[in-house]
Amino acid sequence: MKTGxxxxxxxxxxxxxSLVAATGxxxxxxxxxxxxxxxxGYWHGDSCCMQLVLRKIAKKQDRxxxxxxxxxxxxxxxxxxxxxxxxxxxxxxxxxMRPFFKELLTFAKTEEGILAAALDGxxxxxxxxxxxxxxxxxxxxxxxICVHFQYKRIIRLKRRWDQYVIPLPFCKxxxxxxxxxxxxxxxxxxxxxxxxxxSV
Numbered sequence: 001m002k003t004g005x006x007x008x009x010x011x012x013x014x015x016x017x018s019l020v021a022a023t024g025x026x027x028x029x030x031x032x033x034x035x036x037x038x039x040x041g042y043w044h045g046d047s048c049c050m051q052l053v054l055r056k057i058a059k060k061q062d063r064x065x066x067x068x069x070x071x072x073x074x075x076x077x078x079x080x081x082x083x084x085x086x087x088x089x090x091x092x093x094x095x096x097m098r099p100f101f102k103e104l105l106t107f108a109k110t111e112e113g114i115l116a117a118a119l120d121g122x123x124x125x126x127x128x129x130x131x132x133x134x135x136x137x138x139x140x141x142x143x144x145i146c147v148h149f150q151y152k153r154i155i156r157l158k159r160r161w162d163q164y165v166i167p168l169p170f171c172k173x174x175x176x177x178x179x180x181x182x183x184x185x186x187x188x189x190x191x192x193x194x195x196x197x198x199s200v
Contacts, residue, residue, distance in 0.1 A: 010079035045162035063113025
């Protein structure tokens with residue numbers, strides 16, 4: 001019964017985002033930095049607004065992949081991004097990820113397009129980047145770009161670990177694309193310095 005109640009969620013969320021997109025505005029600053037064969041990072045709390053960015057860039061990018069968790073939360077995200085011609089790469093959380101990492105690394109090296117992931121997801125801590133996307137970028141020799149959001153007319157769920165942002169109808173969203181460039185082995189060795197470059 002719980003599964004039955006869960007299924008409509010992607011369609012409800014997608015309909016709501018369509019309303020937000022129709023009534024609000026989205027500006028992408030430095031949109032030209034979103035190029036094929038790049039790794040795209042964002043904060044987990046900005047996932048909802050990231051959906052709006054994905055909708056827009058999918059019109060210009062043929063191959064768009066998003067790393068999502070393998071649990072039911074990932075089911076919702078996968079169904080939401082499919083209409084944008086994006087594909088979900090399902091990855092278990094924590095140590096369960098290890099058997100899948102080699103396959104994901106091969107994918108990052110050989111597949112063209114954009115690979116996106118929440119840098120502090122799926123369980124936080126908030127605004128503390130994990131190594132995954134940067135490690136994939138270094139091994140695949142692909143540059144990293146990150147998205148910062150500025151909002152007007154939103155709700156922030158402050159009790160959630162990620163302080164999830166829900167844009168309201170008639171909102172104004174600005175997505176600023178920051179270019180971190182190529183990630184070296186030295187960058188990974190001093191990951192604390194690297195993560196500091198992606199400012200909050």
